[in-house]
Amino acid sequence: MTQDVLITAEDIGKHFPLPQGVVSRLSGRPAPAVHALNGVSFQLRRGETLGVVGESGCGKSTLARCLVRLHECDEGRILFEDQDISALSGTARRAFNRRVQMIFQDPFGSLNPRMKVRSILSEALSVHKMRPAADIPARIAELLDLVRLNPDAADRYPHEFSGGQRQRIGIARALAVEPEVLVADELVSALDVSVQAQVVNLLLDLQDKLHLTVVFVAHDLRLVRHISHRVAVMYLGKVVEIGPTEDLFSAPRHPYTKALLDAAPELDPTRRSRTVAARGELPSPINLPQGCLFHTRCPHALDRCRTERPALTPRSPDHEAACHLTEFGNPETTT
Amino acid sequence: MSGPKTTEPVLDVRNLTATFGDGELTAVNDVSFTVGSGEVLGLVGESGSGKSVTLRSIIRLVPASGDVSGEVRWQGQNILAMRDAELRGVRGGQISMIFQEPMSALNPVLPVFTQIEENLKAHTDLDGNGRRARARELMDMVGIPDAARRLKEFPHQFSGGMRQRVMIAIALASNPRLLLADEPTTALDVTIQDQILKLILDLRDELSMSVVLVTHDLGVVAATCDRMAVMYAGRIVETGTVSEVFAQPNHAYTRGLLGSVPHAGTERSRLLSIDGTPPPLDRIPPGCAFNPRCEFATDACRATVPPLQDLSPGRSVACFNRDSVVAAGSPV
Ligand SMILES: Nc1ncnc2c1ncn2[C@@H]1O[C@H](COP(=O)(O)OP(=O)(O)OP(=O)(O)O)[C@@H](O)[C@H]1O
Ligand SMILES: Nc1ncnc2c1ncn2[C@@H]1O[C@H](COP(=O)(O)OP(=O)(O)O)[C@@H](O)[C@H]1O
Ligand code: SF4
Ligand code: SF4
Ligand SMILES: [Mg+2]
Ligand SMILES: [Mg+2]
Numbered sequence: 001m002t003q004d005v006l007i008t009a010e011d012i013g014k015h016f017p018l019p020q021g022v023v024s025r026l027s028g029r030p031a032p033a034v035h036a037l038n039g040v041s042f043q044l045r046r047g048e049t050l051g052v053v054g055e056s057g058c059g060k061s062t063l064a065r066c067l068v069r070l071h072e073c074d075e076g077r078i079l080f081e082d083q084d085i086s087a088l089s090g091t092a093r094r095a096f097n098r099r100v101q102m103i104f105q106d107p108f109g110s111l112n113p114r115m116k117v118r119s120i121l122s123e124a125l126s127v128h129k130m131r132p133a134a135d136i137p138a139r140i141a142e143l144l145d146l147v148r149l150n151p152d153a154a155d156r157y158p159h160e161f162s163g164g165q166r167q168r169i170g171i172a173r174a175l176a177v178e179p180e181v182l183v184a185d186e187l188v189s190a191l192d193v194s195v196q197a198q199v200v201n202l203l204l205d206l207q208d209k210l211h212l213t214v215v216f217v218a219h220d221l222r223l224v225r226h227i228s229h230r231v232a233v234m235y236l237g238k239v240v241e242i243g244p245t246e247d248l249f250s251a252p253r254h255p256y257t258k259a260l261l262d263a264a265p266e267l268d269p270t271r272r273s274r275t276v277a278a279r280g281e282l283p284s285p286i287n288l289p290q291g292c293l294f295h296t297r298c299p300h301a302l303d304r305c306r307t308e309r310p311a312l313t314p315r316s317p318d319h320e321a322a323c324h325l326t327e328f329g330n331p332e333t334t335t
Numbered sequence: 336m337s338g339p340k341t342t343e344p345v346l347d348v349r350n351l352t353a354t355f356g357d358g359e360l361t362a363v364n365d366v367s368f369t370v371g372s373g374e375v376l377g378l379v380g381e382s383g384s385g386k387s388v389t390l391r392s393i394i395r396l397v398p399a400s401g402d403v404s405g406e407v408r409w410q411g412q413n414i415l416a417m418r419d420a421e422l423r424g425v426r427g428g429q430i431s432m433i434f435q436e437p438m439s440a441l442n443p444v445l446p447v448f449t450q451i452e453e454n455l456k457a458h459t460d461l462d463g464n465g466r467r468a469r470a471r472e473l474m475d476m477v478g479i480p481d482a483a484r485r486l487k488e489f490p491h492q493f494s495g496g497m498r499q500r501v502m503i504a505i506a507l508a509s510n511p512r513l514l515l516a517d518e519p520t521t522a523l524d525v526t527i528q529d530q531i532l533k534l535i536l537d538l539r540d541e542l543s544m545s546v547v548l549v550t551h552d553l554g555v556v557a558a559t560c561d562r563m564a565v566m567y568a569g570r571i572v573e574t575g576t577v578s579e580v581f582a583q584p585n586h587a588y589t590r591g592l593l594g595s596v597p598h599a600g601t602e603r604s605r606l607l608s609i610d611g612t613p614p615p616l617d618r619i620p621p622g623c624a625f626n627p628r629c630e631f632a633t634d635a636c637r638a639t640v641p642p643l644q645d646l647s648p649g650r651s652v653a654c655f656n657r658d659s660v661v662a663a664g665s666p667v
Binding site for chain 1: 525536553557597599608
């Protein structure tokens with residue numbers, strides 16, 4: 001299968017050292033750190049929406065920030081069209097910064113409160129010299145129209161907008177520089193349900209119109225399922241399963257994915273269960289479990305799982321999971 | 336089986352209204368509902384719709400700047416008219432409450448045992464030994480292992496999910512007949528949310544409590560509640576059993592809300608979104624508060640507030656054009 005790969009993450013790691021003294025000096029141990037990413041690998045294909053899902057602290061935002069180079073990886077590397085992004089500098093780095101845009105979760109914090117929408121958008125346009133000065137007003141009108149805001153929005157400040165409208169301004173700012181990739185971190189999580197749906201509809205329209213490639217990071221499985229062509233499930237800083245959305249949701253091949261799907265409340269009162277989907281709590285990312293990261297909560301754990309960390313291996317076409325039980329969830333062998 | 340419609344309700348809320356700032360802002364507007372014995376009632380709505388104020392008004396926990404009127408019938412009495420001494424026996428006693436952010440409701444400088452014991456002292460006759468034994472029992476009941484050790488610990492030593500379990504243990508110390516839960520799982524991860532919701536259901540069964548569960552997540556309602564009441568801009572716009580409302584929403588807002596949540600079968604298609612945003616409570620549009628966002632709105636909707644009308648026992652709706660809404664069908 002030949003797919004047009006835009007970004008490749010190769011076994012990337014990111015660790016945040018803890019300030020000494022917070023954790024009392026532990027004798028003989030390596031310096032304590034939060035292990036936010038522990039060997040993440042995947043490919044992002046041109047034109048697709050890749051959903052990244054997992055519970056809080058599993059490393060979704062850290063991954064998003066590494067992808068746009070707001071963080072440098074400590075291990076592994078990220079290739080953008082076969083170029084290691086950590087080696088980009090000068091014009092090449094500026095081009096990367098333009099072509100890969102991030103939209104943040106917090107529609108309130110990410111817009112300068114003292115700048116009118118017009119200045120916010122024209123700043124983005126001029127940093128990357130997208131348009132001659134004379135064309136900027138027309139482009140601003142076009143951008144506002146694209147995200148379905150009134151033209152008079154240009155002369156208002158961020159605080160004059162609702163959460164959903166502010167998120168549209170964030171999207172307009174990202175689109176101003178005509179990016180190819182959007183990395184959206186919890187784009188609609190702070191919004192009310194009815195407003196979430198508006199922004200989700202807008203994102204789907206824009207993607208069709210502008211042929212965008214999207215990394216959609218969210219903790220809400222229902223949203224991720226709705227938007228993504230493929231989904232990567234993360235647990236404790238690792239991708240434990242990745243595959244086509246329908247396949248992954250109908251036949252999850254990793255026990256954690258299965259638990260996550262069982263725990264997510266579906267919109268169907270006729271399908272209730274009283275069985276707890278996953279017992280126990282998330283281990284600390286400071287002291288990672290040996291072996292499989294999920295073994296402390298996995299109902300299927302074997303002895304081997306406590307010592308040997310499984311790697312992502314193919315399960316069905318285009319679908320990989322990191323679990324020693326290679327038959328887990330296989331619709332052809334389970335009844 | 337729970338929530339039989341024929342038995343007397345344990346809680347009967349009538350025309351509850353809560354205002355702030357000398358009546359300038361009406362957070363809860365003429366709200367009426369009942370809760371049956373052993374029933375889990377879901378109170379659902381978007382942020383600012385008045386869910387928390389409703390819940391707090393039931394046990395008179397709104398700040399002094401708020402004014403609450405109406406009636407809250409509980410065991411033959413009106414809580415809103417009780418003297419303070421009586422109220423103390425009910426609040427935190429027969430009726431307990433848990434919150435979204437347990438950290439703000441727990442006392443950070445007291446060990447967990449002391450906080451459970453305070454409630455046991457106030458609402459039981461147990462002596463010191465009895466209280467210690469009961470506290471351990473409560474910790475077991477809410478699924479906190481190693482109870483003896485953990486009782487000595489402080490709230491910050493617990494994870495978010497464990498803190499919510501501690502809150503529930505404190506709430507259960509008084510053997511409540513009714514648990515008021517305000518978004519108890521909103522701050523939690525989905526696997527932990529699943530654990531807590533199922534714990535609440537198990538406790539409901541074991542202790543035959545009733546529960547009012549406030550949430551903004553219709554999935555949580557579908558998975559947990561027997562009946563539901565939908566709030567918009569301070570009013571209840573629709574009530575019914577969860578299966579009735581999901582199968583046939585009668586109010587345009589309920590229908591829009593159901594359509595806004597992605598579910599199996601909607602992948603990469605446009606969601607039935609609702610235009611606009613909920614109104615600020617000090618600028619509620621005249622007539623039906625939902626009319627500027629409503630695709631079914633007619634002139635009547637802009638002129639008059641639609642009354643909440645009973646369709647059958649326990650099933651009610653406040654919409655002038657419910658026939659059109661019903662004809663449009665359920666989005667789920
Ligand atoms: N002490 C107070 N003083 C003034 N206004 C208040 C007070 N408490 C609540 N309100 C207002 O009452 C309205 C309803 O609040 P409430 O917390 O009940 O909403 P909610 O539906 O639970 O919202 P959320 O889901 O965001 O918690 C809001 O507009 C809120 O700002
Ligand atoms: N700047 C930072 N310094 C220290 N720890 C961090 C930093 N950023 C993230 N972390 C830690 O890394 C882990 C993963 O964080 P994050 O990627 O933000 O999770 P998510 O977005 O999935 O909730 C968490 O344990 C978090 O506390
Ligand atoms: S490798 Fe073992 S512990 Fe890990 S998910 Fe698979 S069965 Fe469970
Ligand atoms: S009363 Fe009118 S405006 Fe209100 S929900 Fe019904 S149709 Fe819409
Ligand atoms: Mg995050
Ligand atoms: Mg609330």
